[in-house]
Amino acid sequence: MAHHAIMSTQGPYLAEIAHLMGDPARASMLHALMDGRALTAKELAWIAGVAPQTASGHLAKLMQGNLIAFAAQGRHRYYRLAGPEVATALEGLMVLANLDGASRRLPSRVGAELSQARTCYDHFAGRLGIGIHDALMAGGHLAASEGGYALTASGKAIFRALGLEPDAGSKSRRAALRPCLDWSERRPHLAGHLAASLACRCFEMDWVRRRKDSRAVILTEKGRGALEAAFPEFRCDAPGPVNPVVREPVPAPA
Amino acid sequence: MAHHAIMSTQGPYLAEIAHLMGDPARASMLHALMDGRALTAKELAWIAGVAPQTASGHLAKLMQGNLIAFAAQGRHRYYRLAGPEVATALEGLMVLANLDGASRRLPSRVGAELSQARTCYDHFAGRLGIGIHDALMAGGHLAASEGGYALTASGKAIFRALGLEPDAGSKSRRAALRPCLDWSERRPHLAGHLAASLACRCFEMDWVRRRKDSRAVILTEKGRGALEAAFPEFRCDAPGPVNPVVREPVPAPA
DNA sequence: GGAACGCTACGGCCTCGGCCGTAGCATCGG
DNA sequence: CCGATGCTACGGCCGAGGCCGTAGCGTTCC
Structure with missing residues (x-):
């Protein structure tokens, strides 16, 4: 001292x-x-x-x-x-933990599933999240804006068709749509409250299901169809269902 | 265990x-x-x-x-x-350290200077960084793209006028331009190798000067003029020179 | 009311790791 | 060649803090 x-x-x-x-x-x-x-x-x-x-x-x-x-x-x-800031900070650390020396790459199956599709706090990440991000981008539905991203007219139409009001939370401090760096793919996916609403809707409609004991999620067949219908440019390489890994939910107490 | x-x-x-x-x-x-x-x-x-x-x-x-x-x-x-990922992760933590309870807000002068203008690893942050970000945005020189942001034709012209080749490092993994969340303002500024080149040029031309013992930087009068000329929409509320805080650069070794 | 349950508060044990002193190796200047 | 300088390696000291056991409070269910 x-x-x-x-x-x-x-x-x-x-x-x-x-x-x-x-x-x-x-x-x-x-x-x-x-x-x-x-x-x-x-x-x-x-x-x-x-x-x-x-x-x-x-x-x-x-x-x-x-x-x-x-x-x-x-x-x-x-x-x-x-809050979302905490999740963002943690993702930032995971980027490091992952590229770090390549020594500690994600092992095996679990890693593969997480890279495919997972939740990142309240929105989608992994190849699923990037697929949505890129589909909106490719279709010209997304434009750069003050807070990060903003939907173009065509983008707003897409969200309305899904039953989500794109201008809903515009009074809030939190951005509607902003990029979030993906630790497994090193490319951005969509975060923000609109991305969260989208994820929420996907769970409601059973387009995407949570796996238990993991942040990995599964795109159902129904969901793949629905997303392809909603986002014309959507393509996502099979984060399909695999046989579920069941695990003892409670430890033997000594 | x-x-x-x-x-x-x-x-x-x-x-x-x-x-x-x-x-x-x-x-x-x-x-x-x-x-x-x-x-x-x-x-x-x-x-x-x-x-x-x-x-x-x-x-x-x-x-x-x-x-x-x-x-x-x-x-x-x-x-x-x-690498830049390390800086990104650290900024993520600073966001938390700052909004945290408001208890530990930045004290006094130093904080004010840092909020005005500072470097974030290799690019500009603070109100200066946000000013540049918003100027490009407002002028329609920036569009959303796969890696984050991309320059439109008019945006590329602006960078070329500054002597920077916008497509230079396109073979590299690192994105040219992407948003980086600012811990003091809670809004994004520009990161990426193009943002780094821009900062570098600003130091070369003495448009911006580093303060010592701090990440804070100063926009010179010459710099303000140059940036306003380069970015028609640029406006930055006076991160001007203040009297320098000089500090003992080396400790008395007992 | 009583028992089971979820959780937190406190106290003692013990390891981890930050700190500096001394010592040793490389480089630069005269 | 010798001393000064920048840095790292090793060893011993010591405080911080993670861990669990026991104990205590509130909620729920029968």
Whole structure:
């Protein structure tokens, strides 16, 4: 400590946040929450591989750092990420974790599924997300704008045809559509509240299904047809159904 | 450790990277390198407020994590960030560090200067960066494209007038122009190798000057004129020169 | 009301890792 | 060739913090 000279003003704050993410248990929890769902403390404890008491401590720290928030419901507490910015920051780190030395590339099947199609907080990423992004781009439905991207007239028509009002949340601070760098493909997919609404609609209509215990998702046959109908330029190389990997949902307690 | 159940596949990798950034000394170093320059181990040690031996250890760890790289030159080692992805990830964390509770907002003058104009790795951010971004946008010189943004014909003409070839690095993996979220303004500015070339040209022509010991930069009067001439829609609210803050560049060594 | 359950608070153990001192290796200048 | 300089390697010290056990509070269900 001695003189510590000047120490850049924000270095410490940066470190504070990074330190919170830098513990294996906490990182696992955050990673698990990146699909945008809310999980209970116990589920998160199991995912992180620690006892509930330990998890509780971690969650308290994450709360204090404003990285997560919870909704109390009965005797449960459902934890979720505090906001899209948190997911963005985590994706940024994953880009590094992935290109890093090529040593730690994603192993096997799980990795392949995640690269195909997955959720990124509340919107789609992976080749599915990029397929949607590129389809809109190729058709001239997307234009650069102040906040990132904006829909052209033809783009708005497409969203309205899906039952989504493109100008709905325009009063909000959050951008409607903006690019988000994909850690597996190194290319942008669509984020923003409009992208989130689209994903939401896809789940509602059973065009896309969540896999459990993973952020990977599956494009159903119905969904492929629907998306091809909605986006004329859409093409996505088979993130189709594979046989489900079932896993013991609860650990044997000693 | 006991059973540790399943533990998400990439949680640990994520944690590894975040852990590297999560130490105050290392975070200060990384932060200092975000202006894209290369610094010696000694300079970084001073910035971080630790002894050279300690800094050396930190730098070795950062090297191993592929966050930084160095160029040996005589008896000096010039360290720099390993790539733009690292800067992007750090900016992502700064967004969090900044909106976090409003408790830790940037203090005083330094913060104001940084919000005005600064470098973000190798391109401009702050209101200066956003001014350039918005000017191109407003003039219709920028369009959405596969990798992020692309210049329209009029946009390319503008860059050529500045002596920059817009299609130069098109063979490279790195995008020419893409949006980068600004932590101080919460709006995108331009990143990518073309944005880097532009910044480089601005320094060459003395349109923009670096401040020392900070990522803040100053738009000179000449620069303001030049940018207004180059970008018809450019407007930037006075990131003008302020009286320089001079600081002891080297610590009294006890 | 009582028991089971979800979660958090506190205390003690123990490892991890940041810190500097000393020492050693390379490079540059006279 | 010798000393100064920049940097790294090693070793010992010590504080921070992750871990779980026990305990306590609130909610739910019978």
